Amino acid sequence: MRLVALAGVLALLAVPAAAAKDFEPGDLRLCNATRCVPVVDRAVVKALGRFYYSAGHPPRAGAVPLGAPAYQLRFRNGYVTGIVATAQLDRFLSYGVHLERFARGRWYQMPETVAVELRRLAAGLKPLWLTQRMLDRSR
Numbered sequence: 001m002r003l004v005a006l007a008g009v010l011a012l013l014a015v016p017a018a019a020a021k022d023f024e025p026g027d028l029r030l031c032n033a034t035r036c037v038p039v040v041d042r043a044v045v046k047a048l049g050r051f052y053y054s055a056g057h058p059p060r061a062g063a064v065p066l067g068a069p070a071y072q073l074r075f076r077n078g079y080v081t082g083i084v085a086t087a088q089l090d091r092f093l094s095y096g097v098h099l100e101r102f103a104r105g106r107w108y109q110m111p112e113t114v115a116v117e118l119r120r121l122a123a124g125l126k127p128l129w130l131t132q133r134m135l136d137r138s139r
Contacts, residue, residue, distance in 0.1 A: 023049045028081070030118055031072040032125045044117040051111055052081070052098055059109040061091045069127035070134065071118070082138070085130050089122060090115040096139040105138045 025040035028048055039045055051058060064070075070085035073092075081097040084090075090110045094102035102108065110118070128134070 022046075027076050029074050029076070030084070030121045030125070031074050031080075032128055035125060036074060037121045037125060039117065039121065041117050044114055047111050047114050051092075051114065053101070055101075057101060057103075057108075058092075061107045061109040063107055064091050064093075064130055066130050066132060066135075068130045070130045071122060071125065071128060080137075083128075083130075083134060084110060084115075084118055088115055089118040093135070093138050095137050099139070105135070 023045045025042060025045050026038040028039045028045070029036035030039060031037075039048065064085040068085050069087055069089075070083045071089065072083055073081045075081060080095050082092055082094040082102075084092055085107075090112070092102075092108045092110045093106070094104075094108075
């Protein structure tokens with residue numbers, strides 16, 4: 001009976017760890033229309049995992065004007081999680097990743113450490129330019 005109870009407790013403790021989304025270097029990529037660059041800095045990868053999957057809502061940010069520079073954030077399998085925009089790449093618009101955390105059509109403040117690394121990675125990529133069609137993909 002004690003072993004069954006212990007197994008139950010261990011199973012409950014394992015659920016949060018199993019539910020956590022831990023990214024590995026290269027799991028997320030910054031993309032333009034023709035090319036993607038993997039995000040490999042471990043601290044940034046960890047910060048992105050927290051940004052995407054922590055409880056609650058991240059800080060909101062003001063709307064980004066049409067025509068602003070933007071890039072897609074894609075998982076390794078090609079799924080576009082959303083876009084980052086502005087010259088500082090400090091705003092995020094979700095395309096449906098973690099619906100409990102991100103709302104349709106709302107911009108969120110990207111963590112500064114992530115934005116700095118995304119700007120570094122974007123240096124060799126021609127940006128997309130924010131269009132109404134890109135905004136309409138938000139869910």
